[in-house]
Amino acid sequence: MRMVDVIAKKRDGGTLAIKEIEDFVRAYTADQIPDYQASAFAMAIYFQGMDEQESAALTKAMAASGDQLDLSRIAGTKVDKHSTGGVGDKTTFILSPIVAAAGVPVAKLSGRGLGHTGGTIDKLEAFPGFETELEEDTFIELVNKNKIAIAGQSGNLTPADKKLYALRDVTATVNAMPLIASSIMSKKIAAGSDAIVLDVKVGSGAFMTDLPAAKELARTMVNIGNELDRRTVAVISDMDQPLGRMVGNTLEVKEVIDVLRGNGPEDIYRLSVRLAAHMLVLGGKAKDVETGQTLANKLIQDGSALDIFRKFLESQGADPTLVDHPERLAKANNIITVEASASGYISTIDATKIGQAAGMLGAGRMTKGDIIDHAVGVEVKAKVGDWVEKGDVLVDLHANRDDVSEVVSVVKDSYQISDHAPEERPLIFHEMI
Numbered sequence: 372m373r374m375v376d377v378i379a380k381k382r383d384g385g386t387l388a389i390k391e392i393e394d395f396v397r398a399y400t401a402d403q404i405p406d407y408q409a410s411a412f413a414m415a416i417y418f419q420g421m422d423e424q425e426s427a428a429l430t431k432a433m434a435a436s437g438d439q440l441d442l443s444r445i446a447g448t449k450v451d452k453h454s455t456g457g458v459g460d461k462t463t464f465i466l467s468p469i470v471a472a473a474g475v476p477v478a479k480l481s482g483r484g485l486g487h488t489g490g491t492i493d494k495l496e497a498f499p500g501f502e503t504e505l506e507e508d509t510f511i512e513l514v515n516k517n518k519i520a521i522a523g524q525s526g527n528l529t530p531a532d533k534k535l536y537a538l539r540d541v542t543a544t545v546n547a548m549p550l551i552a553s554s555i556m557s558k559k560i561a562a563g564s565d566a567i568v569l570d571v572k573v574g575s576g577a578f579m580t581d582l583p584a585a586k587e588l589a590r591t592m593v594n595i596g597n598e599l600d601r602r603t604v605a606v607i608s609d610m611d612q613p614l615g616r617m618v619g620n621t622l623e624v625k626e627v628i629d630v631l632r633g634n635g636p637e638d639i640y641r642l643s644v645r646l647a648a649h650m651l652v653l654g655g656k657a658k659d660v661e662t663g664q665t666l667a668n669k670l671i672q673d674g675s676a677l678d679i680f681r682k683f684l685e686s687q688g689a690d691p692t693l694v695d696h697p698e699r700l701a702k703a704n705n706i707i708t709v710e711a712s713a714s715g716y717i718s719t720i721d722a723t724k725i726g727q728a729a730g731m732l733g734a735g736r737m738t739k740g741d742i743i744d745h746a747v748g749v750e751v752k753a754k755v756g757d758w759v760e761k762g763d764v765l766v767d768l769h770a771n772r773d774d775v776s777e778v779v780s781v782v783k784d785s786y787q788i789s790d791h792a793p794e795e796r797p798l799i800f801h802e803m804i
């Protein structure tokens with residue numbers, strides 16, 4: 372294969388052969404293709420796109436570029452869930468014990484990641500002692516025993532994606548639909564589950580800010596998953612304001628416990644149950660999503676999901692009694708309120724800015740080496756559609772530093788207050804089954 376010919380073929384709108392895509396991924400991962408040719412190739416894909424077969428071939432080749440988990444020693448249909456990311460999104464910790472309680476095995480690999488708030492692994496580490504570096508055998512044993520284990524990703528999962536993503540980041544080619552979809556799906560395919568539920572976020576705090584783009588991403592990923600023999604469904608859900616009320620690692624796990632007790636904010640409860648319902652269908656435990664929802668609700672209400680959560684914490688080294696005494700989890704030293712500067716309806720909350728505020732307090736990391744402060748974050752007291760009087764609390768900042776004036780400005784900036792009640796936005800816009 373001459374790389375220049377492959378670039379030219381895609382530049383001119385041609386359809387690549389599977390072998391050309393495989394050869395590119397293999398050679399690029401092995402440093403045999405220079406970044407300038409890979410950049411030109413990514414740009415050609417950006418403008419010309421890829422069809423379903425090309426996208427699936429790229430995904431498969433990237434998944435095969437490093438370690439791939441073999442979950443065949445785990446009995447049952449393994450169902451994974453992926454969210455394209457959002458502020459206050461803690462559904463993984465709610466739906467995983469729900470579906471595990473129904474007998475659907477959850478064998479999840481997650482990352483720490485960079486961002487305003489921690490990744491899945493960081494949030495779990497809000498439970499002191501929680502162990503995420505598991506040997507493969509231990510991981511599989513735990514899933515067989517408890518139906519749930521969550522471990523940190525190995526360093527060698529999808530190296531092709533790591534290299535290509537870093538290149539896309541600096542060549543203005545991140546936002547190419549087939550590249551985003553194959554990047555996300557390659558990691559899911561390598562992680563080994565049989566079926567995948569995708570939660571594609573749309574709104575001010577999401578990667579996709581408008582519905583048509585979110586639908587296109589969802590459709591592309593569902594096609595790739597199904598093409599590669601993983602049953603895949605997608606839910607497109609709202610990320611135009613933070614999900615739930617807590618943003619920040621310990622605050623979020625406290626909210627998780629609330630929801631698993633049958634309480635907690637309505638949006639995070641409802642979305643978690645809906646995603647769990649899809650997982651229950653894919654895992655063969657419910658005949659349709661409505662039945663799945665009823666089952667998921669029951670597993671919360673009768674305490675089974677919370678029981679599994681306790682077992683999960685204990686098996687991975689954390690104290691399960693924290694579930695019954697969340698007040699013993701780390702607390703920030705100061706709570707600073709941010710108040711409404713006028714009376715009216717909350718018309719918008721820029722979720723990204725709330726995430727930024729949490730990040731400024733220390734809840735996330737901007738570079739790999741940053742240390743997270745698990746205790747800090749933002750507690751959202753007023754959500755979109757609420758009426759507030761001037762001086763009412765919009766958010767509580769949980770802070771371990773004295774000067775939070777910049778954080779207060781970011782939060783104030785994120786809120787818009789209007790005389791008119793905003794139009795209601797659905798929590799779930801669309802589902803692709």
Ligand code: URA
Pocket residue numbers: 536545550551552554555578
């Ligand atoms: N998330 C990913 O994992 N990859 C992308 O390309 C974009 C978002």
